[in-house]
Amino acid sequence: MFAKAITRGDSVHARMFADIDVGERPLVLIWEVTQACGLACRHCRADAKPNRHPDELTTAEGKRLLDDATAFGDGQLVVLSGGDPLAREDLLELVAYGDDNGLRMTITPSGTASLTPERVRALDDAGIARMAVSLDGASESTHDAFRGERSFADTVAAAEAARDAGVPIQINTTVCADTVSELPAIRDRVRDLGAVLWSVFFLVRVGRGGILSPVGPARAESVMEWLHEVDAEERFGVKTTEAPFYRRVGLQREDVGQGGSRRRAGITAGRGFAFVSHTGEVYPSGFLPESAGNVPEESIVDVYRDAELFRSLRDPDDFAGKCGACEYRHVCGGSRSRAYAETGDPTGSDPLCPYVPDGYDGPLPDRLREAGVGAD
Numbered sequence: 001m002f003a004k005a006i007t008r009g010d011s012v013h014a015r016m017f018a019d020i021d022v023g024e025r026p027l028v029l030i031w032e033v034t035q036a037c038g039l040a041c042r043h044c045r046a047d048a049k050p051n052r053h054p055d056e057l058t059t060a061e062g063k064r065l066l067d068d069a070t071a072f073g074d075g076q077l078v079v080l081s082g083g084d085p086l087a088r089e090d091l092l093e094l095v096a097y098g099d100d101n102g103l104r105m106t107i108t109p110s111g112t113a114s115l116t117p118e119r120v121r122a123l124d125d126a127g128i129a130r131m132a133v134s135l136d137g138a139s140e141s142t143h144d145a146f147r148g149e150r151s152f153a154d155t156v157a158a159a160e161a162a163r164d165a166g167v168p169i170q171i172n173t174t175v176c177a178d179t180v181s182e183l184p185a186i187r188d189r190v191r192d193l194g195a196v197l198w199s200v201f202f203l204v205r206v207g208r209g210g211i212l213s214p215v216g217p218a219r220a221e222s223v224m225e226w227l228h229e230v231d232a233e234e235r236f237g238v239k240t241t242e243a244p245f246y247r248r249v250g251l252q253r254e255d256v257g258q259g260g261s262r263r264r265a266g267i268t269a270g271r272g273f274a275f276v277s278h279t280g281e282v283y284p285s286g287f288l289p290e291s292a293g294n295v296p297e298e299s300i301v302d303v304y305r306d307a308e309l310f311r312s313l314r315d316p317d318d319f320a321g322k323c324g325a326c327e328y329r330h331v332c333g334g335s336r337s338r339a340y341a342e343t344g345d346p347t348g349s350d351p352l353c354p355y356v357p358d359g360y361d362g363p364l365p366d367r368l369r370e371a372g373v374g375a376d
């Protein structure tokens with residue numbers, strides 16, 4: 001196995017993550033700085049618009065949010081997302097403000113002509129710690145069919161500019177019926193671009209994502225198996241988004257007992273993860289748009305630690321359905337966002353995971369029953 005690439009701040013951050021109490025602070029705090037975006041991606045969670053919303057958090061309100069975020073503790077990771085964060089003219093000011101105040105500032109810009117090498121270098125100068133760009137196809141034709149004309153060329157150029165500037169790159173990929181066959185070729189792109197992390201998002205049908213078809217439970221499981229092989233073979237790391245049963249699959253591959261699994265617990269909506277919308281609504285994740293509070297009226301710290309919704313999402317012992325009965329609930333817990341999107345209950349079963357705990361005879365989500373899970 002290769003030693004994974006270590007990038008600026010990553011080793012410190014990884015050590016810090018191992019010690020974080022997710023009841024006290026999120027590992028990842030996402031701020032959707034705007035919903036404005038020049039693209040109109042087929043699957044957009046935010047249902048992004050061409051223009052900025054008049055009620056977006058102002059520069060002063062955004063700085064107050066960043067001030068509050070410092071109260072979570074040293075090196076809090078903040079992801080500036082959108083829409084396209086480049087649509088805000090105060091973006092560099094916000095990055096520099098967060099960086100100056102000890103936050104680890106990262107960004108997920110859209111792959112457009114605005115993402116020039118000059119902009120990338122300016123973000124680097126402002127203190128960005130990592131840049132994530134999206135590749136949903138391995139070629140111009142497949143990626144642009146998903147994200148819009150010229151997006152592939154602009155995305156690759158921006159990733160190369162970031163690599164040349166020494167800014168660590170993360171590649172984000174959406175897995176759905178339209179993209180799943182592209183994954184092996186995208187893997188090659190991730191390697192060729194010198195990315196440090198491949199973040200593989202299993203579609204949750206929120207926003208415009210509702211028009212796409214997800215992969216089925218059996219295909220998701222086989223993709224997870226393959227991703228573990230990729231993770232072992234490549235220098236870059238692999239993580240999944242909205243698919244925490246990647247960890248269950250990994251533990252089953254290693255035959256690791258549950259004593260070890262608690263130490264390896266990952267993050268899910270509201271449990272190590274929080275999302276602030278463009279207008280300041282605080283959600284457990286961008287794919288679980290149920291507001292638990294609002295900034296700047298409330299502190300993000302108070303909402304994360306004390307809001308009932310967040311607290312309930314951090315208590316897998318109280319989850320409903322098979323996730324609540326599952327021996328992997330503390331290390332996995334299922335996608336709370338997908339449970340919410342497909343069952344209306346954020347504490348229900350993840351409808352993508354085909355695993356049925358031994359002895360469980362309770363109800364299964366419709367998607368699993370339709371796929372024949374639990375039929376025997």
Ligand code: SF4
Pocket residue numbers: 244245248322323324326327328329332333334335349350353354355356357
């Ligand atoms: S049943 Fe739920 S908790 Fe168990 S592995 Fe599947 S998604 Fe995770």
